[in-house]
Amino acid sequence: MLSFILKRLGLLVPTFFGVTLLTFSLIRMIPGDPVEVMMGERKVDPELHAQAMQRLGLDQPLYKQYFDYIGQLLQGDLGQSLVSRESVWHEFTALFPATLELSIAAILIASLLGLIAGVVAALKRGSMLDHGIMGLALTGYSMPIFWWGLILIMFFSVQLGWTPVSGRIDLFFDVPPVTGFMLIDTLYLDDEGVWLDALHHLILPAVVLATIPLAVIARMTRSSMLEVLGEDYVRTARAKGLSPARVVFVHALRNALIPVLTVIGLQVGTLMAGAVLTETIFSWPGIGKWLIDAISRRDYPVVQNGILLIATLVILVNFVVDVLYGIANPRIRHAG
Amino acid sequence: MRRNALSPLLLAITLAGASSAATAGNMIFCSEGSPAGFDPGQYTTGTDFDAAAETVFNRLTQFERGGTTVEPGLAEKWTISDDARVYTFHLRAGVKFHSTDYFKPSRDFNADDVMFTFERMLKADHPFRTAYPSEFPYFTDMGMDANIAKLEKVDAMTVRFTLNTVDAAFIQNLAMSFASIHSAEYADQLLKAGKASDINTKPIGTGPFVFGRYQKDAQIRFKGNKDYWKAGDVKLDNLIFAINTDASVRYQKLKTGECQATLNPRPADLAAMKADPNLKVIEQPGFNLGYIAYNVTHAPLDKLEVRQALDMAVNKDAIIEAVYQGAGQKAVNSLPPTQWSYDPNVQDAGYNPAKAMELLKAAGIAEGTEITLWAMPVQRPYNPNAKLMAEMLQADWAKVGIKAKIVTYEWGEYIKRAKAGEHDAMLIGWTGDNGDPDNWLGVLYSCDAVDGNNFAKWCNAEFDQLIKDGKRLTDKEQRSALYMKAQHVLKSQVPITPIAHSTVNQPVRLSVDDFKVSPFGLNSFYGVDNK
Numbered sequence: 001m002l003s004f005i006l007k008r009l010g011l012l013v014p015t016f017f018g019v020t021l022l023t024f025s026l027i028r029m030i031p032g033d034p035v036e037v038m039m040g041e042r043k044v045d046p047e048l049h050a051q052a053m054q055r056l057g058l059d060q061p062l063y064k065q066y067f068d069y070i071g072q073l074l075q076g077d078l079g080q081s082l083v084s085r086e087s088v089w090h091e092f093t094a095l096f097p098a099t100l101e102l103s104i105a106a107i108l109i110a111s112l113l114g115l116i117a118g119v120v121a122a123l124k125r126g127s128m129l130d131h132g133i134m135g136l137a138l139t140g141y142s143m144p145i146f147w148w149g150l151i152l153i154m155f156f157s158v159q160l161g162w163t164p165v166s167g168r169i170d171l172f173f174d175v176p177p178v179t180g181f182m183l184i185d186t187l188y189l190d191d192e193g194v195w196l197d198a199l200h201h202l203i204l205p206a207v208v209l210a211t212i213p214l215a216v217i218a219r220m221t222r223s224s225m226l227e228v229l230g231e232d233y234v235r236t237a238r239a240k241g242l243s244p245a246r247v248v249f250v251h252a253l254r255n256a257l258i259p260v261l262t263v264i265g266l267q268v269g270t271l272m273a274g275a276v277l278t279e280t281i282f283s284w285p286g287i288g289k290w291l292i293d294a295i296s297r298r299d300y301p302v303v304q305n306g307i308l309l310i311a312t313l314v315i316l317v318n319f320v321v322d323v324l325y326g327i328a329n330p331r332i333r334h335a336g
Numbered sequence: 337m338r339r340n341a342l343s344p345l346l347l348a349i350t351l352a353g354a355s356s357a358a359t360a361g362n363m364i365f366c367s368e369g370s371p372a373g374f375d376p377g378q379y380t381t382g383t384d385f386d387a388a389a390e391t392v393f394n395r396l397t398q399f400e401r402g403g404t405t406v407e408p409g410l411a412e413k414w415t416i417s418d419d420a421r422v423y424t425f426h427l428r429a430g431v432k433f434h435s436t437d438y439f440k441p442s443r444d445f446n447a448d449d450v451m452f453t454f455e456r457m458l459k460a461d462h463p464f465r466t467a468y469p470s471e472f473p474y475f476t477d478m479g480m481d482a483n484i485a486k487l488e489k490v491d492a493m494t495v496r497f498t499l500n501t502v503d504a505a506f507i508q509n510l511a512m513s514f515a516s517i518h519s520a521e522y523a524d525q526l527l528k529a530g531k532a533s534d535i536n537t538k539p540i541g542t543g544p545f546v547f548g549r550y551q552k553d554a555q556i557r558f559k560g561n562k563d564y565w566k567a568g569d570v571k572l573d574n575l576i577f578a579i580n581t582d583a584s585v586r587y588q589k590l591k592t593g594e595c596q597a598t599l600n601p602r603p604a605d606l607a608a609m610k611a612d613p614n615l616k617v618i619e620q621p622g623f624n625l626g627y628i629a630y631n632v633t634h635a636p637l638d639k640l641e642v643r644q645a646l647d648m649a650v651n652k653d654a655i656i657e658a659v660y661q662g663a664g665q666k667a668v669n670s671l672p673p674t675q676w677s678y679d680p681n682v683q684d685a686g687y688n689p690a691k692a693m694e695l696l697k698a699a700g701i702a703e704g705t706e707i708t709l710w711a712m713p714v715q716r717p718y719n720p721n722a723k724l725m726a727e728m729l730q731a732d733w734a735k736v737g738i739k740a741k742i743v744t745y746e747w748g749e750y751i752k753r754a755k756a757g758e759h760d761a762m763l764i765g766w767t768g769d770n771g772d773p774d775n776w777l778g779v780l781y782s783c784d785a786v787d788g789n790n791f792a793k794w795c796n797a798e799f800d801q802l803i804k805d806g807k808r809l810t811d812k813e814q815r816s817a818l819y820m821k822a823q824h825v826l827k828s829q830v831p832i833t834p835i836a837h838s839t840v841n842q843p844v845r846l847s848v849d850d851f852k853v854s855p856f857g858l859n860s861f862y863g864v865d866n867k
Contacts, residue, residue, distance in 0.1 A: 032747070032749050036752060038372070038380065048471050048476050052471045084372060084552075085533055091552065094551075161592065164592070165588045166585050166589060171364050172364070172574075174557065177551065280582060282585075283578070285551060285552060285579075297372075
């Protein structure tokens with residue numbers, strides 16, 4: 001087991017370097033530099049431009065900038081935003097809880113509804129219900145997130161007035177950030193109404209972000225359940241006269257869950273990608289919006305290290321899933 | 337309208353909806369982006385200025401609300417020497433800097449604060465700049481660093497600026513956001529504590545609103561300044577900026593009452609906004625100009641007849657209808673009609689494709705001659721849809737036998753390459769900075785600006801002399817006469833085709849009282865109430 005973990009860990013090092021090289025070069029391939037972007041239509045005074053580029057360390061040759069960057073990283077320094085001049089780590093930790101809160105809510109919705117839909121579709125295989133659920137799942141999977149978010153806002157927020165249009169809280173409430181998780185921070189105010197308001201704000205963006213993972217989980221659960229339902233031990237359980245509910249939930253679902261759990265783990269990457277759009281539509285102050293803004297402002301350290309941090313997170317989650325899967329299934333462990 | 341209906345989903349877990357503070361006296365403004373910081377001198381965009389210069393700070397002089405006229409600000413009055421090079425400012429007494437949990441002022445505003453503010457921008461070796469290196473692009477761009485020869489503290493409440501050359505717009509320039517006055521006492525405190533960079537994150541000013549808290553991409557909170565020197569100007573207890581980058585979402589939020597005012601609506605939403613009984617759309621002719629700049633250094637645009645022909649081939653009415661969705665005024669001249677010195681006698685050649693073809697033929701231009709037409713990749717108040725405008729121009733010019741190839745680059749690259757003169761014809765525009773005619777005629781069309789914002793690369797000796805003379809005079813009438821003459825010279829040489837001045841639309845809820853649209857595209861909330 002140890003050698004399996006060590007091998008997996010060993011693979012992380014080149015992955016990290018790959019990510020740094022890729023982000024470092026990709027952001028620099030986009031035309032324009034941070035100083036020019038800041039000046040917009042205004043005349044860029046060459047002296048002022050040179051002075052700013054020197055202050056930002058961008059007057060150095062590219063290879064030197066890259067090695068300086070790696071040197072900084074190895075010392076655990078993620079640098080400063082070129083725009084706000086705040087440390088990248090500080091900005092990340094201030095914004096990440098918002099993304100995490102949204103992602104957790106989304107994955108909970110996606111898992112719960114996805115599992116139910118998948119099990120129902122498997123049990124009613126070939127029926128109208130099965131076709132209906134799978135059709136919806138396919139639609140959900142193909143949904144353009146931006147459009148879907150706006151449609152939901154129009155319907156639930158504007159037409160029906162059930163949910164707020166955007167944001168994390170009614171801004172007339174002043175909720176000082178303590179943990180960064182709105183559902184926790186609002187508890188400090190000792191006013192139930194504020195907590196409910198935060199929950200209210202979470203629903204729509206979480207549903208939008210959950211849409212694609214929900215579809216994936218529902219389809220995966222269905223096919224996994226169908227496979228398991230055909231197994232001998234399920235047939236035996238039925239033959240023993242166990243109640244259908246016991247057969248489904250204790251014998252079939254438990255075994256069908258293993259591949260589903262892996263899929264849920266893999267959805268972390270999808271969630272991060274989806275968060276970028278969802279956060280933009282719902283003015284959700286998380287890392288997705290932060291990165292988009294950083295790209296348009298050519299804020300190199302934020303783009304490089306922000307993506308590196310997200311990549312680290314996705315790699316770590318996948319690593320944990322790999323290890324857990326290895327524990328659950330010795331064949332993988334030995335092959336890996 | 338507050339939300340009072342609860343979703344059935346939530347009904348299961350609660351019986352009572354969320355309640356919040358009463359909205360009267362409080363206001364949420366749906367702004368369009370996170371500011372880069374709160375030290376106005378470092379920045380150039382409206383997003384940054386709205387968040388700091390218009391709320392937290394004051395300047396020595398200031399623009400009247402919703403206008404371009406300059407009135408006294410932190411300087412109560414000023415005198416100008418006979419040679420118009422020495423400006424003496426008498427400062428307002430009894431003005432208090434904000435008291436917050438991170439700074440408690442021990443004295444009122446005085447000359448030291450003005451000295452600190454300008455010396456920091458003027459001197460590269462200023463101690464504060466050494467501790468916190470910064471550039472001041474707008475200050476440099478307006479030529480202030482080069483033109484201020486001397487800055488003196490005459491006494492505790494008087495400061496004197498001596499200029500190298502006469503600059504008729506100097507008073508206006510001091511009213512601009514970048515010239516916001518900082519507290520020297522606060523700067524000292526920061527310097528001693530080794531926290532100079534806090535000047536950009538925890539601002540202290542004398543303005544109508546006191547900075548509370550900023551959460552990136554989410555909100556900026558301000559409290560009404562109870563000690564403001566112009567007491568009647570602060571009617572709001574709380575002012576909150578809710579940051580929303582998407583224009584459709586901002587509109588939906590305004591509709592549901594999640595914010596009371598917003599900015600830059602999509603032209604397509606305007607009709608619905610105007611029809612909504614809970615909203616009002618405040619309209620003002622824009623202090624802007626969207627135009628085509630012809631690169632006069634490139635053939636065949638170096639020929640006057642060709643520029644005249646292309647100018648006549650443009651169907652401006654159709655463009656205003658399609659691109660500005662009717663929310664624009666046809667532009668004839670090289671500056672907007674609301675700018676003093678605008679000459680209404682400057683006439684357009686008019687839409688005349690037949691005459692255009694004749695001119696091209698006379699100039700020996702073969703049918704099918706190709707030129708490039710650059711289209712901006714971004715939406716700007718003076719041009720809400722440059723791509724569509726370029727396509728319409730392409731069709732217009734095709735009718736007279738000129739083949740336009742539409743070119744576009746990412747915005748930073750677009751400006752950079754255009755400044756280098758790579759384009760033939762390009763779409764661009766301008767929004768006035770300070771209400772002075774030189775900010776149009778000098779900045780956009782003078783010989784000095786050929787490497788900068790003069791995208792036509794047009795340098796005309798007669799025009800340039802008129803502009804230079806105008807800048808050296810302080811008498812408004814004399815200046816107007818010169819500028820009017822200059823406008824005729826420019827019009828006859830066609831370095832540009834003015835297209836439109838877009839109408840600025842500011843949608844607010846009915847409860848919002850006395851909001852005024854700034855010609856400079858800024859959003860100010862002093863004097864505004866939410867009832």
